[in-house]
Amino acid sequence: MLIIVLLKGVPARTTQVAQVGGVLNREAMDLVLNPHDSKAIEAADFLKRRIGGKTVALTMGPDMKLIPLMKPLYDAEVMGVDEEYVLSDRKMAGADTWATAYAVSLGVKKLLEMHTAPIDEMAETIKKSGYSDAVKVKAAALYQANLLPNRVYSELPPVRDSIVQRFLEGGITVEQAVGELAKVKESLSRFIIVSGIKTTDGETGSVGPQVAEGVSELLGKVIPHATYVEDFDIDDAATTVVSERKIGRLLQRLEMTLPALLTIATEYRPRESPAALQPETRYNCYKGKILQAKKWTAEDLDADAQKLGLAGSPTIVGTGIEVGKPPVQKLLNQSLVFLKLVPQAEFEGKKYGPFEKGQLATDIPQGLAARFKTDGSVGVFSYDVLAGELFS
Amino acid sequence: MTDEAKDVWVYLQHSKGNLTKDSLEALAAGRRVADKVNQKVVGILLGDGVESLAKQAIQYGADEILYVDSPLFRTYFNLRYIDAIFAMVKERRPYAFLFAANELGKDLAARIAYRAVTGLATDNVQLEVEDYTNPALGSFKDLLVQIRPDFGTRLARIYTPRHRPQMATVRPGNFTPLQPDPKRKGRLEKFEFEDRDYPAKVREVVELPPPELDLSGADVVISLGLGILKDGSGRPRDPREAYRLAEQLRDAIQRTYHLKAVIGASRALVYAEIKDLEGLISKVNQVGQTGTTVSPKLYFALGISGALQHRVGMLRSGKIVAVNTDPNAPIFKIAHYPIVDDLYEVLPKLIETVGGAGHGS
Numbered sequence: 001m002l003i004i005v006l007l008k009g010v011p012a013r014t015t016q017v018a019q020v021g022g023v024l025n026r027e028a029m030d031l032v033l034n035p036h037d038s039k040a041i042e043a044a045d046f047l048k049r050r051i052g053g054k055t056v057a058l059t060m061g062p063d064m065k066l067i068p069l070m071k072p073l074y075d076a077e078v079m080g081v082d083e084e085y086v087l088s089d090r091k092m093a094g095a096d097t098w099a100t101a102y103a104v105s106l107g108v109k110k111l112l113e114m115h116t117a118p119i120d121e122m123a124e125t126i127k128k129s130g131y132s133d134a135v136k137v138k139a140a141a142l143y144q145a146n147l148l149p150n151r152v153y154s155e156l157p158p159v160r161d162s163i164v165q166r167f168l169e170g171g172i173t174v175e176q177a178v179g180e181l182a183k184v185k186e187s188l189s190r191f192i193i194v195s196g197i198k199t200t201d202g203e204t205g206s207v208g209p210q211v212a213e214g215v216s217e218l219l220g221k222v223i224p225h226a227t228y229v230e231d232f233d234i235d236d237a238a239t240t241v242v243s244e245r246k247i248g249r250l251l252q253r254l255e256m257t258l259p260a261l262l263t264i265a266t267e268y269r270p271r272e273s274p275a276a277l278q279p280e281t282r283y284n285c286y287k288g289k290i291l292q293a294k295k296w297t298a299e300d301l302d303a304d305a306q307k308l309g310l311a312g313s314p315t316i317v318g319t320g321i322e323v324g325k326p327p328v329q330k331l332l333n334q335s336l337v338f339l340k341l342v343p344q345a346e347f348e349g350k351k352y353g354p355f356e357k358g359q360l361a362t363d364i365p366q367g368l369a370a371r372f373k374t375d376g377s378v379g380v381f382s383y384d385v386l387a388g389e390l391f392s
Numbered sequence: 393m394t395d396e397a398k399d400v401w402v403y404l405q406h407s408k409g410n411l412t413k414d415s416l417e418a419l420a421a422g423r424r425v426a427d428k429v430n431q432k433v434v435g436i437l438l439g440d441g442v443e444s445l446a447k448q449a450i451q452y453g454a455d456e457i458l459y460v461d462s463p464l465f466r467t468y469f470n471l472r473y474i475d476a477i478f479a480m481v482k483e484r485r486p487y488a489f490l491f492a493a494n495e496l497g498k499d500l501a502a503r504i505a506y507r508a509v510t511g512l513a514t515d516n517v518q519l520e521v522e523d524y525t526n527p528a529l530g531s532f533k534d535l536l537v538q539i540r541p542d543f544g545t546r547l548a549r550i551y552t553p554r555h556r557p558q559m560a561t562v563r564p565g566n567f568t569p570l571q572p573d574p575k576r577k578g579r580l581e582k583f584e585f586e587d588r589d590y591p592a593k594v595r596e597v598v599e600l601p602p603p604e605l606d607l608s609g610a611d612v613v614i615s616l617g618l619g620i621l622k623d624g625s626g627r628p629r630d631p632r633e634a635y636r637l638a639e640q641l642r643d644a645i646q647r648t649y650h651l652k653a654v655i656g657a658s659r660a661l662v663y664a665e666i667k668d669l670e671g672l673i674s675k676v677n678q679v680g681q682t683g684t685t686v687s688p689k690l691y692f693a694l695g696i697s698g699a700l701q702h703r704v705g706m707l708r709s710g711k712i713v714a715v716n717t718d719p720n721a722p723i724f725k726i727a728h729y730p731i732v733d734d735l736y737e738v739l740p741k742l743i744e745t746v747g748g749a750g751h752g753s
Contacts, residue, residue, distance in 0.1 A: 096511065097512065098505065098506060098510075098512070203515065203541070203681065204514040205502070205514065206512055206514060207502075209503045210503060212503065222471065222591055224590070226470075227499050245495075247468060247495045247499070248412075249407075249600045249602070249603075250468075250599060251598040251600055252596075253595040254592060254594055254595065255594075257591040257592065314509070314511030314554065315511035315512070316529075316550070316551045316553060317548055318524070318548070320542060320547060321546055321549065322546055328728070329724075329727065329728065329729070329730050330728070330729060331731075332729070332731045383742065383744075383745040384745055384749075386745070389711075390690055390729075391645075391649045391690075391746075
């Protein structure tokens with residue numbers, strides 16, 4: 001089981017935001033892991049303990065910033081992630097959600113191929129070389145590279161009866177071995193992607209569902225998604241996920257056949273799962289962790305540069321707007337205001353008004369103001385006047 | 393560049409035979425945009441038995457309704473809904489397409505935008521139409537300006553110049569539904585949807601109890617911030633005192649003026665998880681970008697400095713009263729009634745004034 005966790009580095013402080021033409025310059029800022037992503041890591045950890053497999057973190061952004069940021073994740077949440085991949089390329093910079101989802105979808109596809117290709121290689125080697133050392137050499141190399149699940153080959157005690165071992169000991173035929181490998185490959189195609197509900201910088205929540213769509217297009221099959229997942233479980237065969245999510249005042253229980261994508265809500269608490277891996281889940285696991293994050297460029301992804309970064313983004317960020325015009329402000333116990341409607345008044349040959357009730361009594365000559373104060377038309381903006389205005 | 397894409401589409405959510413408030417707001421937003429570009433508002437309706445909803449939508453500002461009416465659409469299932477709506481978009485290619493920025497609207501809009509290869513601006517608080525020139529891309533006439541909270545200290549303008557439809561989700565609480573006009577006439581058009589097999593299904597839908605606190609439906613919101621931890625002279629105060637005062641003000645307003653008043657809170661206060669406020673203040677009280685957007689007739693910001701994330705969640709309130717000891721607090725930029733004073737002094741006076749107002753007149 002391939003468990004892919006989507007992560008993002010976001011600006012650490014709102015006070016230190018470097019922008020270039022409306023686009024965040026992540027290279028010039030301190031980044032932290034998007035706080036919402038911790039729920040995705042918890043969900044991935046739950047999945048690994050429940051059914052085994054490999055947890056892979058996938059992120060996009062400047063690798064120099066992100067690799068140190070992701071280092072602690074190898075130890076995160078009990079098990080931590082097993083491998084980390086960073087999509088990093090100047091061509092990917094300035095991406096909106098569409099162009100981000102495009103690149104991340106390509107990353108997911110590459111991860112999938114990276115894990116299914118070794119299974120094909122093993123099947124080919126077995127067909128070609130039969131009961132020979134070449135099979136063991138090939139298997140050991142792929143195993144050491146963390147690319148074969150224990151079910152196929154393992155050098156550790158818990159899995160003594162891997163496909164390769166049984167084949168080499170003469171327990172199964174070439175056809176049986178190839179058949180079993182095909183099943184492993186099929187199970188790898190039932191991967192799962194988890195992400196946070198949104199990021200604290202963009203706050204869109206769009207990338208998750210858009211990656212589900214992007215991967216669907218790349219693989220030519222529908223990948224279902226569920227957003228705002230507060231609870232979910234997976235069946236023992238690792239084929240179906242049932243998620244619970246709130247949509248307005250409705251709670252929806254959605255059943256999805258894998259592969260699928262979930263965005264994990266803040267309310268999520270992992271279900272009970274064994275603290276240690278059970279023997280049967282170990283079959284789905286790999287050798288261990290690769291503690292060095294790997295960088296993939298646009299070329300590695302075989303990406304269409306026209307669909308990446310700023311060039312591939314349908315949206316453009318324009319100039320900003322300051323929030324809220326300053327209203328006409330009245331100061332409590334200070335401002336002079338009209339306490340009632342005052343018709344037009346004459347003062348020293350000039351006409352003033354009319355004045356609305358509540359209007360500020362500024363911009364009128366002092367003598368006129370004094371007259372208004374004496375006759376009670378104007379007064380201090382008191383609590384009583386305030387309450388009268390607030391609830392009129 | 394002239395725009396061949398026509399019409400402003402609005403996705404209409406409904407519940408128990410009525411269009412939702414969020415959708416009526418999105419419809420008002422759509423009407424505003426359509427009038428600026430002299431185009432029609434087309435309501436997009438999916439459901440089982442939607443005719444009366446279509447009539448409602450026309451009364452509330454739609455010119456046309458494009459609908460799918462089938463038992464397949466009795467419950468919300470994202471993949472099928474996305475397929476149906478995308479089929480409509482592909483066939484007609486509207487100028488703009490608006491959704492309410494709630495769980496359902498965002499769930500649909502994101503995936504549809506990706507499939508349609510177009511931009512999506514989420515959580516818009518305002519929509520305008522402007523000509524737009526970009527040195528690299530050229531000039532565009534009558535472009536939708538999508539205005540949403542930015543990560544920085546301002547609102548951002550988002551454009552989708554080259555792709556259609558220009559897709560946007562509209563943040564609830566920022567547009568006022570239009571007055572229904574029973575005389576308005578409009579055209580209804582049925583859209584045929586071809587179903588297919590999906591690798592997912594809705595197992596169950598359960599209705600949740602109504603929210604403990606209806607922030608968005610209140611006439612008056614009295615919000616507390618971290619400022620309640622100290623009084624004017626900087627001495628620590630028991631925050632429960634401020635909460636009790638806010639309760640007294642709330643009750644006085646309800647009694648005297650028969651308005652629905654509730655207690656809100658800033659994100660800072662909610663996240664501070666203050667022991668003394670346990671059971672009194674929680675996430676349900678939170679006003680702001682990550683909480684609830686409110687637009688009551690009257691808003692009290694008590695001890696709230698007013699970070700942008702808070703302001704965008706309440707700036708459309710009718711009247712804003714802000715009480716803060718710091719004269720430079722950003723909340724004062726948008727307050728109609730700035731009170732630079734100790735809230736522990738101001739609140740009792742307000743309560744007395746409001747409570748007394750009922751007796752005199």
